[in-house]
Amino acid sequence: MRFAMFTTRHESGHLRSRPMTTQNSKVDEDTSLWFFMSRAGEPVADLTADPLVNVVYADPGEDSYVSVSGTAAVVEDLSKKQQLWSKLSEAWFPGGVTDPDLALVQVKIDHAAYWDVDESQLVQLFKMAKSVVTGKPPTMGKHGEIHMG
Numbered sequence: 001m002r003f004a005m006f007t008t009r010h011e012s013g014h015l016r017s018r019p020m021t022t023q024n025s026k027v028d029e030d031t032s033l034w035f036f037m038s039r040a041g042e043p044v045a046d047l048t049a050d051p052l053v054n055v056v057y058a059d060p061g062e063d064s065y066v067s068v069s070g071t072a073a074v075v076e077d078l079s080k081k082q083q084l085w086s087k088l089s090e091a092w093f094p095g096g097v098t099d100p101d102l103a104l105v106q107v108k109i110d111h112a113a114y115w116d117v118d119e120s121q122l123v124q125l126f127k128m129a130k131s132v133v134t135g136k137p138p139t140m141g142k143h144g145e146i147h148m149g
Helices: 042-049 078-084 087-092 121-134
Strands: 003-009 015-021 032-038 052-059 064-075 102-116 142-147
Touching (some): 032 087, 042 064, 078 102
Antiparallel strands (some): 003 015, 003 052, 032 102, 064 102, 102 142
């Protein structure tokens, strides 16, 4: 899952989410996610004022969901930009890795939770119906949490 909803707290206090592409294909050794953003954009202003963010990934077709909480910061690292750069990034930043508007954002993961349902939708429906009859909550799929630090 590369596409996520990236949530920041706006200066108004409200939470704001927007779709973003995760630039790294796996979590780095230091448990970080990386994003390219516009320096002039609202998300960079938001995370500069309040660095606590939430990143949510969903694959409804596979019934897999991940929620990541962490601390975000703009990082000035040309070699990291070059490492993460792809042709797709050029659509948003035509000036390439040296585009002055290109901000490299690192999210250091503090907490992650996942939900993974490996049963068919028919079995899920049966379990929910059974729950209504028995009054006991259904057990569906796997859920786990990871705390970093």
